Amino acid sequence: MPAVTRGAPLDRLMRPVHRWVWRDRDRRLRKLLTFADVETDGGRDIVRAAEVTSDPLLRRLYLEHAIDELRHGDLFRRRGAALSRERRTPRNVLLDGNPLPGGHGLDDLSIDGEPDHRLLAFLHVAEKAAAGRFAIYRELVDDDPETRAIFEQILRDEVFHMNYTYTQLTRVSPRDYRRHVWHARTKRLWNRYLRVAAAIAGLAGSAMLTVMYFVLLPPFAWLAKRAERREPIGWTPIAPGRADSPRSQY
């Protein structure tokens, strides 16, 4: 059985960054609202896992887990909404939203067709990481007892999720459970790499398109604006036969 968590080494190393994030009310607010979405999406994915598993015990545990996650999403959302109402002066933020392309809960895990042992290993690793990070966050919001209380409450649930997924993994795959956990860890790392790589590719693509926008588009923009001024307003007649070109995408 894994020990109750105290934060992964990387998260402990990143503590100053976490402190910087949580110190600011705007960043805290956005972080809470992001958590709300992630927990809710994760909860829905686990509901799906409960619907597709053939194992009745897992179905019950997944449902319990999903109810927890959906409740966490609600807690984060309510707290975020309360902080939003407290915020007097809206501020410009450095980055609006998460720059890394995220997935729909559970890192875009496809639930349908996924065997139970793989899902349990994935959930175990994800819950353990989340519990470790939440343990750090709990300490960083000492000045905000309500947010701290939410982390404490969620942390208790995360420990349960971490433990039950491990116990069930040893039940459904008694010989290979360690290998499955390692596989899940590797896959998680790979997914992180993909997210970072996709983000970098996205930024590079955006930069190139922005350069093209300012270098290539001005004459076409001039033409487009000129054409716009000539466009009639109101009804436009549809030429007969316009829709009769079945293979054209134009």
Place this chain on the structure above:
Amino acid sequence: MKILGISAHYHDSAAALVVDGVPVCAVQEERLSRRKNDAAFPGRAIDWCLAHGRVEPEELDAVVFYERSMLKFERILTCALRAFPRSWRSFPHAIRNTLGEKVWMRGIISSYLGVPRQKIFFTDHHASHAAAAFLAAPTRCAAILTADGVGEWATLTAGRGERRPDGTTEIALAREIRFPHSLGMLYSTFTAYLGFAVNEDEYKVMGLAAYGRPTMLDEMQKLVRRTPDGAFTLAPEYFEFQTTASRSYSSKFIDLFGPARSPYDPIDLESPEGRRFADCAASVQRVLEDLLVDLARQLRRDTGLSDLCFGGGVALNGVANARVLAESGFERVFVPPAPGDAGCALGAALYADRLYFHQRDRDVPDHPFWGPAVDAEELARAAREDGQPVEELDDPAAIERVADELAAGRIVGWMEGACEFGPRALGHRSILAAPHAREMRDRLNRDIKCREEFRPFAPVVPIESADRYFDLPPGGARLARFMSGVFPVRPEWRSRLAAVTHVDGSARVQVVDREMAPRLHALLDAYGRRTGIPVLLNTSFNVAGEPIVTRALEGYSTFRRAGIDVLAAGSTLVRKPALAPARPGKEDIAWWSESVAGSGAV
């Protein structure tokens, strides 16, 4: 001929299969992927349709995509050019978004299904809407009106359709209003301004409108101007949807209407701010209704026809539809059960069948039940495994039992047969409850739907009794068949139908005939025998943020998580025990891992 229709990438994607001119099945991707409003390429929906129709991809005569992707790309590029240099932020996003997948539909469909590229066809977006509205409606000749956010360039089209005695079909869209002048975008802009999710929560604006007064019509006139030919334009300086993807209204819009609502702030209708938002909703709703009524009147004058087929996402606005029926001069208004983009999958397939391949016209069954069927055995097995009490009754006994439960004030999850195609639960995937007390509405909002208290619930009534409880105009029952119209509850019944009567005395009623939904009709009869009022509250079988359930196990998981008392799949019933068994805290992992098996405690 076997024709597969596909819609994808902008709202809820879907697939539909038409064989020999008649729909065989249709389903939205979200119902299978379980991701609400799933706009991804509908691989699951396609696979299910082909499996259900027992058609191999190579047997398909055509695959029809519901719009012309390149023309849409042209519009996106042109709008970016017109907004130069203000569009510099949105340009990279728009280009990457479009070039990533959306313009390569021919190749994507061809490689997914393994069909030759010459079998892949395209229709105009609004032609698909028009076909979905006209070809599925029981009328020979009708005026056609379509309105949505935007297709390729068109946002609204008008024309006529005819099924000729020789079996040929004509759909002639004569004129259009082009982007950025769009009723759908106008309404969506207010949806965003009022803090709701665009393309999803427009019906919340409609619900909120009943609490307000249209006090901002002068301001609205600055946004929407009529043109001499009877159309309209939007004043571009108040909108940003045409230049950026990040916000649909401009600073000038905020100067005019005041600060936007944060999605995280509750709407307090007692406060001036809450009333301002309600008045905003009422004002845009009034403008939408007035415009639609005018456009429909004009169309009635031009065509001289008595039937109107109305499609596109704007046709989901039941209040506006009812006014169009009452004031435009049309005697009947047909709105399909899936008037939005999902319905275009079916529309595109029917359009290709009748107009590209010139197949003889065939009557399309007049019901919305084209999706996967529920398997009652699946429910019975899961419930037994969890130690839940299961009853497998014969059909009449099950209906009587459910009527008993409803009359006793219990909430019932009701699944039967094939699921609905479209956003409405029309009696095959519904949560049903007694409609009499306001407390029932509050309980449903609190324990199951987790939604704003201002949103109303809909009633369902047998066609034979509809006029007794609801003030339906001529043609109203037709509009109410797929819950497409909002009509007054008769004043003498409002206090006894309090859970389904909106604040303005109206209700988005569904009128059921025995032929379309015999079991629901029988249930309403049975409930009427017990209570004297054969009306039930009918809301979609889902919880907030999730698509409507499809399979029995999805209904079962919703039943277990939400405050539903009884679950019915066909004639199999599962009832929640009155007292939940005690269970230890979550630190007792051994209990949760072992003792819980078979206890039904979770």
